[in-house]
Amino acid sequence: MTQPAPTLCFIGGGNMARCLIGGLRQRGTPGHQIRVAEPMAAAREALQTEFDVACFESNRQAAEQADCVVLAVKPQIMHTVCQELHGHSGRPLWVSIAAGITSTQLDTWLGGDQRIVRCMPNTPALLGVGATGLVANVACHEADRALAERILSAVGIAVWIAQEAQMDAVTALSGSGPAYSFLLAEAMQAAALRQGLDAEAARRLTYQTLLGAARMLSESAEPADQLRKRVTSPGGTTQAAIETLQGGGFEALIDRAIAAATRRGAELAAAAGN
Structure with missing residues (x-):
């Protein structure tokens, strides 16, 4: 007997x-299987109009009869939201996309013995090319993992992480990672201007270069170090630039940056309390 399709909230x-709702709708999830809680009336109307989904002002009303509840609120209000949803009668799968809030904290706030998948998507998900790390608590079944992966894969790739302690590193790497690329783009453009290029040429060449490099990384079977070596001719211009970056401690600086972001993720979880 075929199981009914899950209702998502x-x-x-x-x-x-x-973007998750849009990705799911594009991949065939019917609008009647998606419910949304949104406090702003204008936002509810826009969601209903664009995606043909049921929208509610009340969190509890939206979550009624849902098989899976996606907690897509800011970490600062997660405790309050969970208190409102505490005692949900349907025992749904809970999927959280809030940075720094652990599954143990969520389980406590939601009443205990809950099935929870914690996720960390990043902003390129808005374009359907996101990268999401996921980790499931011990209460989850394979069907729960499959459902969570289907939801997050609607906006890019979904990668399972072995231990939740590693999620702060995921946040530091892919969650915060787009900002590192944007900072690199800023620096490249500024340097090109100082070398005499006009602003528009510097912008277009920088953006297309980063796009092309990202596509080579994602579409080539070769690892990053091999791709780098292939474009670094001995004694050439690229080698001069790479040696300058490495001489200035480029790799060590990136290591310290990701370590700092990882520590901050742990601090946010601690600040949220139990």
Whole structure:
């Protein structure tokens, strides 16, 4: 006997929820299987109009009869939201996309013995090319993992992480990672201007270069170090640039940056309390 398709509920209708809903709708999830809780009337109307989904002002009302509840709210209000949803009668799968909030904290706030998948998507998900790390608590079944992966894969790739302690590193790497690329783009453009290029040429060449490099990384079977070596001719211009970056401690600086972001993720979890 075929199992009925799960009903999904999104608590929060912000940018990440919107892109997940849009991705699911594009991949064939019917609108009647998606419910959204959103406090702003204008946002509810926009969600209903664009995606043909049921929207509610009340979190509890939206979550009624849902098989999976996606917690898409800011970490600062997660405790309050969970208190409101505490005692949900349907025992749904809970999927959290909030940075720094552990599954243990969520389980406590939601009443205990809950099935929880914690996720960390990043902003390129808004374009359907996101990278999400996921980890499931011990209460989850294979069907829960499959459902969570289906939801997050609607906006890019979904990668399972072995231990939740590694999620702060995921946040530091892919969650915060787009900002590192944007900072690199800023620096490259500024350097090109100082070398005499006009602003528009510097912008277009920088953006297309980063896009091309990203595509080579994702579409080539060769690892990053081999791709780098292939474009670094001995004694050439690229070698001069690479030696300058490495001489200035480029790799060590990136290592310290990701370590700092990882520590901050742990601090946010500690600040959220139990």
